[in-house]
Amino acid sequence: MKESAATSLSDPLIKRHRPTIKRWESPIAGYLFISPWLLGFLGLTLYPMLQSLYYSFTDFSLLEEPTWVGLRNYNRIITSDERFIQAVKVTFIYVAASVPLRLVAALMVAILLAKNIRGMSAYRTAIYFPSLIGGSIAVAILWKNIFGKEGFVNNILAHFGIEGTGWVTNPDTALWTLVLLVGWQFGSAMVIFLAGLKQIPNDLYEASSVDGAGKATQFFRITLPMLSPTIYFNSIMGIIGAFQMFTPAMIITNGGPANSTYVYSLYLYERAFSRLQMGYASGLAWIMLLIIVASTAVIFLTSKYWVFYESEGGKSK
Incomplete structure (x- = not known):
């Protein structure tokens, strides 16, 4: 057996292919494979970020060369810009309302779609579909x-003798219509919750059930703790997305009425492309x-x- 192993290792064919295998073990091969992403990251993400950081310390109007002003933009934003304060306030209200609503809606629907019934794949596709188009201008x-x-909601209320308001033109309700829109776009979070539910052992x-636990107890003592890493991930992704909300506020209300939907991204856009204050807008972006x-x-x-992480012996990481 030893001779046959030695003979196979000394086979000319293996010797001939050994340099090729060794060549592909080089780290250069890995860099070649990731080079499309790496070039895109360096050219379309990192470089623009660094350039915007430089512009944030300049007076730059897109029509003239940038002039270095140091921390003047940041000082103006923090100390004397009332619209900045309004935009931050509206954005935090929006984030605080929309992220929990989206998480609750996604989790509840995911629990319903986790059941093994006939045609469930079609239901999942139909419910996920709005999230594919939810951020579009048409929606x-x-x-x-x-x-x-004179919209659909007020027409429904009229059948019950209720006179509805102009939901997107009333300062008291305009922001909440945008919150409902993002709550309707729960498809991506739902899919992640659905994957997490599939990983919970039925034995639990x-x-x-043998110990007498009801559905409510199982939900709060088993489902939520086992889904906590998924909730953690969806919460972070939801917060990041909510802070950057732009299209609904721009198309539906344009920041109004009475600046009630004047979110941060809309203010940044106005400074950059309406007033051509690109340096100031870059400072807003970094804030x-x-x-x-x-x-x-x-x-x-x-x-x-x-x-809760099961791999950590039942303890939170």
Whole structure:
């Protein structure tokens, strides 16, 4: 057996192919495979970010060469820009309302779609479909018509003798129509929740049923703890997306009425492309980045108290 092994290792064919195998073991091969993504990241993400960081310290109007002004843009934003304060306030209200609504809607629907019944794949596809088009301009216009003074919602209320308001033109309700829109776009979070539900062992539910646990107890003592890593992930992704919301506020309300839907991204867009204050807008963009980082950091730091990892022996990581 030893001779045959030695003979096979010394076979000319293997010797002839050995350099080829060794060549593909080089790290260069890996860099070649990721080079399309790497070039895109360097040219379309990292370089624009660094350039916007430089512009944030300049007075740049897109029509003239940038002039270095140091921290003047940041000082104006923080100390004397009332519209900045309004935009931050509206954005935080929107994030605080829309992210939990989206998570609850996605989880509830995922629990319903986790059942093994006939035709469930078609139901899942139909429910996920709105998320594919939810961020489009066409849907924003449709939403504006649905909640308009003569829209579908008010027509339904009229059948019950209720006179509805102009939901997107009333300062008290305009922001909540945008919250409902993002709540309707729960498809991606739902799919992730559905995958997480499939990973929960049925033995846990069977054992708890033997011990007399009801559906509510199983949900709060088994489903939620086992889904906590998924909730953690969806929360972070939802917060990041909510802070960057732009299209619905632009198309449906254009920041109105009375600045009630004047979210941060809309203010940044106005400064950059309406007033051509690109340096000032770059400063706003970097402040937004810091706000998002701080918000996600809070979730990350508190996750050890409520995120359950089964691989950690039943303890939060």
